[in-house]
Amino acid sequence: MKLSLIPFLAFATLSATKPTPTAESKVFLCSDSTAAEYGPQTTGIQGFGYYLYPFFTSTFVNRARGGRSTRSFINEGLWTQLLNLTSPGDYVVIEMGHNDGGTPGTGGDVGKDRAVLSGVGEETVVVKNSTGKDEVVRTFGSYLRQMIADLRAIGATPVLSGMVPLMRWNDGNTTLQKTWRFTEYSREVSKTENVLFLNHTAYSVARFQELGYAEAKKMFPNDDTHTNSVGAKVNAESFVTSILCADGPNAASFRETLSKNATEIGYGCLGVA
Numbered sequence: 001m002k003l004s005l006i007p008f009l010a011f012a013t014l015s016a017t018k019p020t021p022t023a024e025s026k027v028f029l030c031s032d033s034t035a036a037e038y039g040p041q042t043t044g045i046q047g048f049g050y051y052l053y054p055f056f057t058s059t060f061v062n063r064a065r066g067g068r069s070t071r072s073f074i075n076e077g078l079w080t081q082l083l084n085l086t087s088p089g090d091y092v093v094i095e096m097g098h099n100d101g102g103t104p105g106t107g108g109d110v111g112k113d114r115a116v117l118s119g120v121g122e123e124t125v126v127v128k129n130s131t132g133k134d135e136v137v138r139t140f141g142s143y144l145r146q147m148i149a150d151l152r153a154i155g156a157t158p159v160l161s162g163m164v165p166l167m168r169w170n171d172g173n174t175t176l177q178k179t180w181r182f183t184e185y186s187r188e189v190s191k192t193e194n195v196l197f198l199n200h201t202a203y204s205v206a207r208f209q210e211l212g213y214a215e216a217k218k219m220f221p222n223d224d225t226h227t228n229s230v231g232a233k234v235n236a237e238s239f240v241t242s243i244l245c246a247d248g249p250n251a252a253s254f255r256e257t258l259s260k261n262a263t264e265i266g267y268g269c270l271g272v273a
């Protein structure tokens with residue numbers, strides 16, 4: 001699939017918009033191992049957050065932590081720590097989903113305490129977690145709504161982002177899986193909560209699809225989830241592209257956090273943001 005070449009017109013006209021965010025506005029990333037940082041190595045695992053710093057004029061703060069889901073990021077106090085660092089006017093991008101799957105309280109979730117209920121509804125389940133206490137586990141959408149409300153309560157702006165793809169190729173390894181359920185749940189919540197949605201999933205899928213299975217798989221040398229540094233750069237560039245191409249609440253002011261050279265990445269917008 002070729003990316004269609006829709007120029008970044010929205011970006012070019014930004015100077016006329018309101019002067020927020022200020023130079024002090026920070027951009028936080030709440031995510032998992034696919035975005036976390038593993039040091040300045042050139043082989044092995046690297047997360048895309050490692051490569052995002054030069055693309056922002058505003059301070060970029062990567063709070064991604066390997067192995068975390070929405071539920072465990074909150075339960076372990078990582079979310080409270082992030083909120084504590086956040087000031088009014090800041091942006092917090094929430095890109096989760098890789099560790100939210102499974103069945104709460106059973107099977108692979110025992111000892112990990114990270115699986116959530118599917119979907120975006122209000123249903124709950126009570127499980128005994130590894131502390132021996134009963135825990136009310138909610139849906140992915142419910143945890144996202146909590147994060148959104150927490151950020152709005154302190155005057156920060158939430159942004160939801162679709163997760164980067166795993167190397168799941170179909171049709172004889174010719175077609176990379178496009179639709180990922182946690183991305184779809186995020187998108188649904190972005191609509192009901194009137195939050196900007198970054199189509200990071202679609203931009204990363206498009207890039208890996210363009211490379212093809214053999215080239216893309218080289219960027220996942222350890223497993224089908226974690227990129228090496230080359231793959232992390234692909235996911236970083238697609239993340240920035242998803243901001244340049246985003247269309248939704250606060251899209252224009254969020255773009256002002258990007259450094260001018262972000263537009264030099266050279267990838268166009270997909271037909272649908």
Ligand SMILES: *[C@@H]1O[C@H](CO)[C@@H](O)[C@H](O)[C@H]1NC(C)=O
Nearest residue numbers: 053054055259260261262264
């Ligand atoms: C963007 O510009 C900054 C400063 O001019 C530079 O340090 C950085 O490497 C550039 N980033 C990219 C991705 O070109």
Ligand SMILES: *[C@@H]1O[C@H](CO)[C@@H](O)[C@H](O)[C@H]1NC(C)=O
Nearest residue numbers: 077079080081082083084085
């Ligand atoms: C919040 O940050 C302050 C320093 O800025 C620190 O002293 C405090 O322990 C932090 N609280 C939490 C819950 O992380």
Ligand SMILES: *[C@@H]1O[C@H](CO)[C@@H](O)[C@H](O)[C@H]1NC(C)=O
Nearest residue numbers: 075113129131133134135136
């Ligand atoms: C276990 O459940 C208790 C009670 O809801 C909760 O306070 C705690 O954060 C949970 N622990 C973990 C590791 O998820």
Ligand SMILES: *[C@@H]1O[C@H](CO)[C@@H](O)[C@H](O)[C@H]1NC(C)=O
Nearest residue numbers: 167169172173213214217224
């Ligand atoms: C297709 O992908 C699977 C999973 O990565 C791999 O095991 C297999 O070798 C691939 N087949 C070809 C022909 O590349």
Ligand SMILES: *[C@@H]1O[C@H](CO)[C@@H](O)[C@H](O)[C@H]1NC(C)=O
Nearest residue numbers: 187197199202270271272273
């Ligand atoms: C994300 O991009 C895909 C592929 O272009 C498109 O089908 C989908 O509608 C987009 N979603 C949103 C919320 O923009």
